[in-house]
Amino acid sequence: MSWLNRRDLTLNGALIALIAILFVLSLAVGPAGIPLARVFDALFSGEGVAGIIVRDIRLPRTVLAVLIGATFGLSGAALQGLLRNPLAEPALFGAPQAAAAGASLVIAFGLAGATSYAVPLAGIAGTMVAIGALLAIAGRRASLTVTMLAGLALASFAGAAIALILNLAPNPYIAMEVAFWLLGSLQDRSTEHLVIAVPFLVASWVVLGMSARAFRALTLGEDAAASLGVDIDRTRQAVVVGVALGVGAAVAICGSIGFIGLVAPHLVRRMVNSDPARVMLPAALTGAALLLAADIGVRLMPGVVEIKLGVVTALIGVPFFIAMIFSERRMLEGSPS
Amino acid sequence: MTAESKPALLQARDVTVRLGKAAVVENASLPLHAGELVALVGPNGAGKTTLMRALAGLLPAEGAITFSGEPLETLGRRRRARAVAYLPQGHVFHWPMHVDAVVALGRYPHGDPFSTPSPQDRAAVSRALERTATTAFADRSVITLSGGERARVALARALATEAPVLLADEPTASLDPRHQLIVMDLLRQAARDGGAVLAILHDLTLAARFADRVLVMDRGKIVADAAPAEALSPQRIAQVFGVDAINVDTGEGIVPLARHPL
Numbered sequence: 001m002s003w004l005n006r007r008d009l010t011l012n013g014a015l016i017a018l019i020a021i022l023f024v025l026s027l028a029v030g031p032a033g034i035p036l037a038r039v040f041d042a043l044f045s046g047e048g049v050a051g052i053i054v055r056d057i058r059l060p061r062t063v064l065a066v067l068i069g070a071t072f073g074l075s076g077a078a079l080q081g082l083l084r085n086p087l088a089e090p091a092l093f094g095a096p097q098a099a100a101a102g103a104s105l106v107i108a109f110g111l112a113g114a115t116s117y118a119v120p121l122a123g124i125a126g127t128m129v130a131i132g133a134l135l136a137i138a139g140r141r142a143s144l145t146v147t148m149l150a151g152l153a154l155a156s157f158a159g160a161a162i163a164l165i166l167n168l169a170p171n172p173y174i175a176m177e178v179a180f181w182l183l184g185s186l187q188d189r190s191t192e193h194l195v196i197a198v199p200f201l202v203a204s205w206v207v208l209g210m211s212a213r214a215f216r217a218l219t220l221g222e223d224a225a226a227s228l229g230v231d232i233d234r235t236r237q238a239v240v241v242g243v244a245l246g247v248g249a250a251v252a253i254c255g256s257i258g259f260i261g262l263v264a265p266h267l268v269r270r271m272v273n274s275d276p277a278r279v280m281l282p283a284a285l286t287g288a289a290l291l292l293a294a295d296i297g298v299r300l301m302p303g304v305v306e307i308k309l310g311v312v313t314a315l316i317g318v319p320f321f322i323a324m325i326f327s328e329r330r331m332l333e334g335s336p337s
Numbered sequence: 338m339t340a341e342s343k344p345a346l347l348q349a350r351d352v353t354v355r356l357g358k359a360a361v362v363e364n365a366s367l368p369l370h371a372g373e374l375v376a377l378v379g380p381n382g383a384g385k386t387t388l389m390r391a392l393a394g395l396l397p398a399e400g401a402i403t404f405s406g407e408p409l410e411t412l413g414r415r416r417r418a419r420a421v422a423y424l425p426q427g428h429v430f431h432w433p434m435h436v437d438a439v440v441a442l443g444r445y446p447h448g449d450p451f452s453t454p455s456p457q458d459r460a461a462v463s464r465a466l467e468r469t470a471t472t473a474f475a476d477r478s479v480i481t482l483s484g485g486e487r488a489r490v491a492l493a494r495a496l497a498t499e500a501p502v503l504l505a506d507e508p509t510a511s512l513d514p515r516h517q518l519i520v521m522d523l524l525r526q527a528a529r530d531g532g533a534v535l536a537i538l539h540d541l542t543l544a545a546r547f548a549d550r551v552l553v554m555d556r557g558k559i560v561a562d563a564a565p566a567e568a569l570s571p572q573r574i575a576q577v578f579g580v581d582a583i584n585v586d587t588g589e590g591i592v593p594l595a596r597h598p599l
Contacts, residue, residue, distance in 0.1 A: 084431035084432065085431075213445070216434075216438075216442065217442055217445050218431070219430055219431045219432045219434055219439070219442070220425075220429060220430065220431075220439075220442060220491075220494070221425060221427075221429045221431065223390065223395055223423070223425045224423065224424070224425050224429075224494075226395050227393050227394075227395060227418060227421070227422070227423035227425075228418050228442065228443075228445040228446055228498070229414040229415045229417070229418035229419075229445060229446040230414075230445070231414060273433075273434055273435045273438065273478065274432040274433045274434050274478070275432070275434055275435075275438055276432055
């Protein structure tokens with residue numbers, strides 16, 4: 001019953017160990033292969049070509065993968081907790097698309113450089129509009145049908161906004177750049193990107209983590225949760241702000257990457273007895289491991305052009321989503337609209 | 338002291354609740370005393386659930402609702418939650434959590450966000466599980482339970498708060514006869530232990546058998562607040578429910594039996 005019992009410690013410990021292994025692998029893998037034995041040397045001494053590659057190129061990318069993956073996992077778990085629905089995922093509600101619309105507006109029209117705070121702020125603003133509108137439309141009862149339809153509409157609208165920005169982009173090179181960035185990637189991300197993203201990501205973890213207990217009470221429905229002293233309106237606002245901070249900043253840095261928020265909580269939910277509060281930490285850790293693994297994967301795939309990370313997560317995430325719909329079909333058919 | 342002169346634990350005075358423009362509850366007044374089980378009956382749409390949600394502090398209402406003389410809205414969320422437990426209709430569990438974790442939610446208003454359960458919390462949860470005879474499936478998922486078992490778990494969650502006032506909205510709906518009686522016995526026990534219990538019921542026979550007092554609601558107004566025999570007379574049942582009823586002697590008292598619609 002307690003927040004962190006022994007089983008949770010084992011689960012979270014195992015996930016942290018997995019992340020640690022993937023972290024080292026991520027420093028070793030890339031066009032210039034560096035033997036595992038030399039990774040630590042290069043990392044700590046920072047000398048020579050290997051030092052530059054590991055420290056300046058692979059380390060920021062790896063840390064970003066961990067932090068952004070964790071943010072997506074946590075955002076998914078939080079949205080699912082609030083809406084009491086395992087199929088909730090920021091990408092299905094247009095959150096990354098809206099963040100991308102906000103951020104690409106700034107990039108395409110040269111309002112600010114790609115590594116200024118204006119980009120994540122625009123991404124956060126875009127996400128806040130999308131998630132805020134979603135919760136406003138879905139209303140207090142948050143029925144599955146209404147939520148999904150509202151999410152579909154918002155995702156389409158954000159897509160249209162991105163198309164409009166590409167359409168009106170002052171020159172084709174910028175349009176091309178935005179289009180590629182939208183595919184989602186951690187390639188060539190620097191410590192500068194990391195510094196910009198971290199405050200927003202950490203703020204999002206704090207805001208979402210504070211609502212963990214409220215999500216648990218919400219398993220009884222909004223009325224019962226409110227009768228137990230949960231401030232429903234504040235919880236909803238916290239989710240809007242938390243998801244916007246996290247997804248907005250993440251998308252501003254790495255472009256549109258989806259489905260981590262859907263897949264990560266699902267993989268660990270049974271191990272915490274479906275407790276929407278206890279699932280948050282392992283969901284974040286699983287998200288980190290997944291994104292890190294995917295980012296190592298894109299570097300291992302043969303080919304001249306590196307496949308974009310967002311493409312990989314969508315290619316894996318969408319079939320996973322379909323499989324989830326399939327397995328939850330009975331529950332979905334029985335659910336009141 | 339008689340029930341009337343004793344100070345009420347929960348008191349509503351001239352409570353009016355508007356949903357949109359329509360007044361769904363109009364000038365409802367009622368006292369709830371420690372130690373009594375009160376049934377709230379009335380046809381569908383009479384405003385029973387709305388009144389109960391207002392009494393639980395979940396809806397803004399005109400008039401005054403006080404707990405031990407203190408207005409509900411000045412209590413603050415946590416103190417209100419510790420004072421008034423509310424069991425909504427339907428026994429909903431959105432996640433297939435384990436029974437003990439669900440029942441432990443009743444302790445939500447007693448802890449702070451970062452505390453682990455206190456010995457008092459653990460004891461209250463075990464008591465609630467024991468009283469509802471759900472200890473045996475404490476570590477099972479709620480989706481594996483039957484409707485009757487789920488109803489008992491939902492009630493255990495509300496009891497675990499150990500609030501002086503318990504409001505239960507149709508706690509016996511869609512239960513088999515045995516579970517209806519079990520749930521009513523548990524509510525009566527909660528009252529005998531010193532709680533003030535208000536339960537919305539559709540089964541007038543159950544209301545007459547178990548309740549110390551019956552409130553009858555019709556079109557937003559409380560039209561009777563009396564002992565079961567008086568509140569549920571055949572004349573009033575005909576008037577409020579549009580049903581022909583007779584009084585039947587069960588050997589354990591007289592209860593109304595609805596025969597056919599008028």
